[in-house]
Amino acid sequence: MNDRLHQNIFYSIIDGVLLISPALTIQESNLAIEDMFHRSRDSFIHRSLEELFPRQSHVLDKVRKVLVTGACYHDVEAEGMRNIPSSRFPANLTLSPYLESDDSIQGVVILVKNMTLIRELEERQRPADQLNKLGEIAMGMAHEIRNPLGGIRGSAQLLRQEIKNKSHQEYLDIVVSEVDRIDRMIRRMMNLTRPLNLKLKSTNIHKVLEEILVLEKDSLTRKKGRFEQIYDPSLPLIEADEDQLKQVFLNLIKNAIEASRKGGRIQIITRVSSGYAVKTASSPIPQQNIVVEIIDSGEGMDEETRKKLFTPFHTTKKKGSGLGLPISLKIVKDHYGKIKITSEKGLGTTVQVFLPSGQR
Numbered sequence: 001m002n003d004r005l006h007q008n009i010f011y012s013i014i015d016g017v018l019l020i021s022p023a024l025t026i027q028e029s030n031l032a033i034e035d036m037f038h039r040s041r042d043s044f045i046h047r048s049l050e051e052l053f054p055r056q057s058h059v060l061d062k063v064r065k066v067l068v069t070g071a072c073y074h075d076v077e078a079e080g081m082r083n084i085p086s087s088r089f090p091a092n093l094t095l096s097p098y099l100e101s102d103d104s105i106q107g108v109v110i111l112v113k114n115m116t117l118i119r120e121l122e123e124r125q126r127p128a129d130q131l132n133k134l135g136e137i138a139m140g141m142a143h144e145i146r147n148p149l150g151g152i153r154g155s156a157q158l159l160r161q162e163i164k165n166k167s168h169q170e171y172l173d174i175v176v177s178e179v180d181r182i183d184r185m186i187r188r189m190m191n192l193t194r195p196l197n198l199k200l201k202s203t204n205i206h207k208v209l210e211e212i213l214v215l216e217k218d219s220l221t222r223k224k225g226r227f228e229q230i231y232d233p234s235l236p237l238i239e240a241d242e243d244q245l246k247q248v249f250l251n252l253i254k255n256a257i258e259a260s261r262k263g264g265r266i267q268i269i270t271r272v273s274s275g276y277a278v279k280t281a282s283s284p285i286p287q288q289n290i291v292v293e294i295i296d297s298g299e300g301m302d303e304e305t306r307k308k309l310f311t312p313f314h315t316t317k318k319k320g321s322g323l324g325l326p327i328s329l330k331i332v333k334d335h336y337g338k339i340k341i342t343s344e345k346g347l348g349t350t351v352q353v354f355l356p357s358g359q360r
C-alpha cells in the first residue's frame with residue numbers, strides 16, 4: 001500500500017486513533033479524535049497524553065508497559081476530557097505497539113471508542129429488566145399479602161377497643177400504622193408493574209409543580225429551608241397525565257427535602273431543552289423537550305447509591321422503601337421522557353426530567 005492510501009484509511013476510521021511517542025506525548029491523531037474530544041488538533045498535538053486523559057495513571061502505566069514489553073491491551077476503561085464545555089465521556093481503549101520495519105517499538109497506537117451511547121443504552125436497559133422480573137413476582141404475591149394484612153389490622157383495632165392499659169394500646173397503634181405502611185408499599189409496588197394507561201391532556205407543568213410545592217412546603221420549612229422557583233414563562237403546555245406527573249415530582253421533591261440540611265435551598269427550574277431530543281418508535285421525528293430541574297444542596301450520594309438509584313427497594317433511608325425513583329422513571333418513560341441525575345457526595349444533587357413538548 002502506498003502512503004496516501006495509509007493516510008486516507010487513518011483519517012477515515014470512525015473510532016479515534018492516537019499515536020503516542022516514547023515520551024508519552026501525542027504524535028499523531030485522526031479526525032475522529034477531534035470530533036470525540038470537541039477539540040482541534042493544535043490543542044493537544046505534541047502535548048502529554050494526559051491532556052486527553054487527565055489524572056488516569058492506569059492509562060499511562062499501560063502505555064509504558066506496551067513500550068517496554070510490546071504487549072497489547074484491550075478494553076481499557078478511561079474517561080476522555082473535553083475542554084469546552086468542560087465534561088468527561090466514557091471511553092474504551094485498545095493499546096498496541098507501533099513497530100518500525102526492524103520490529104523495534106517506536107511508540108504506542110491507541111484506538112479510542114466513545115462509549116457514551118452504549119452506556120446510556122445499558123442504563124436504560126437495566127431498570128427495565130429488573131422491573132420485568134420484579135413484576136412477575138410482585139403481581140403474584142401482592143394480593144396474597146394484602147388479604148391477611150386486612151385481618152391483622154382489623155383484629156388489632158378490635159383488641160385496642162377492649163384493652164384499657166394505655167401503653168398496650170400504643171403497641172396496637174404501632175401494629176395498625178405499620179400494617180398501613182406495608183399496604184402502601186405494596187400498592188406502590190403494584191403501580192410499578194401495571195401498565196399505566198395514561199390519561200393525556202394539555203398540561204401546564206408549572207401548575208403541577210406549584211401544587212406539589214404547596215403540599216411539601218411545611219416539611220422544608222421545618223428544616224428552615226426554602227424553595228426557589230425559576231420558571232420559564234414561555235414554556236409550552238405538554239401532553240401528559242397530570243396525576244402521574246404529580247407523583248413524579250412529589251417523589252423527586254420529597255427526596256430533595258429529605259437530603260437537605262438545615263437552611264438548605266431547593267431550586268426548581270424549568271426551561272426548554274436545546275440539547276436532547278427524544279426519538280421514539282411512536283414519534284420518529286425528534287421533538288423539542290421541556291426540562292424540569294430539581295437542584296438541592298443536600299447530602300448528595302456516593303457512587304454505590306448513584307449506580308443503584310433506579311433499582312427497586314434500594315434505599316439508604318430508615319423508613320424509605322426505595323420505590324420513589326423507579327416509579328418516577330416508569331412514569332416519565334411512559335411519557336417518552338428521560339430522567340438524568342447527577343450528584344456529588346456532600347455537595348448536592350441535580351435531577352433533570354426531560355419531557356417531550358409535542359413541538360418540533
Ligand SMILES: Nc1ncnc2c1ncn2[C@@H]1O[C@H](COP(=O)(O)OP(=O)(O)OP(=O)(O)O)[C@@H](O)[C@H]1O
Pocket residue numbers: 251255256259296298299300301305309314315316317319320321322323324325326348349
Ligand atoms: N436528592 C437526593 N439526594 C441524595 N440522595 C438521594 C436523592 N434522591 C435519591 N437519593 C438516594 O436514592 C435512594 C433511592 O431513592 P428513592 O426515592 O427511590 O427511594 P427512597 O427515597 O429511599 O424511598 P421512598 O421514595 O420509596 O420513600 C435514596 O434512598 C437515597 O439514598
Ligand SMILES: [Mg+2]
Pocket residue numbers: 251254255320324325
Ligand atoms: Mg424517595
